[in-house]
Amino acid sequence: MNQLFFKINLNKYGELKQAIQKERRAFWTTALAFVILTALIYGVVLYYNGIMARKVDNRRQLLSDIKQEIKSYKENDQYLSSKDLTNIAEISTDRIFWSKKLVALSEKTSDKIAITDFSFKNDILSIYGITRMDKNEKEFDLINAFIESLKDNKQINSDFEEIYFVKSMRDFEKDVEIIRFQIDCVHQGANTGKRRRQ
DSSP, X not given: OOOOOOOOOTTHHHHHHHHHHHHHXXXXXXXXXXXXXXXHHHHHHHHHHHHHHHHHHHHHHHHHHHHHHHHHHHXXXXXXXXXXXXXXXXXXXXXXXXXXXXXXXXXXXXXXXXXXXXXXXXXXXXXXXXXXXXXXXXXXXXXXXXXXXXXXXXXXXXXXXXXXXXXXXXXXXXXXXXXXXXXXXXXXXXXXXXXXXX
8 A cells, every 4th residue: 555645844934924025125125216216316306497497587687687777778868779789899899909009019120120100091001111231131031020020929910910011122311221111911801802912
């Protein structure tokens, strides 16, 4: 006669309880992570929302101030039209501070060169000068060096984008041979069709 044997797991309840506890821990860990992540996202959204709200408020305040200022100009007969603003902008960009230019020009003029005359017409500054002939120096070396020094000076080249030699002629002054020369400085924005080329 065959005997029947049964295997009884006495720890089944304990294993089931551990599995339930493990599932609960996993659930609460997931739920806690979800809550923390949601809180972080909500906090970030609130932070950027506050920044944008402050920017909007600042823009609204700026717009209100501008409108109020325009209104005060109109009431005080100080209102500037778009044409007035355009004219002011043109004057601001096209003006030349001659005192600073003349100081820079005097600093760049060597003892061997004398400036005799200036002329500003059609946005071209013409500089007329003389220099004594030197047998040890080529005729145009001194003039070319003078032109290069003007080109390298920020005070001058900021308003005159092109500086070039125009003409020269030999002359005598009290039995001394000299060179009379002309240098042109073209103001920025000048009509290119009216420029004189070297």
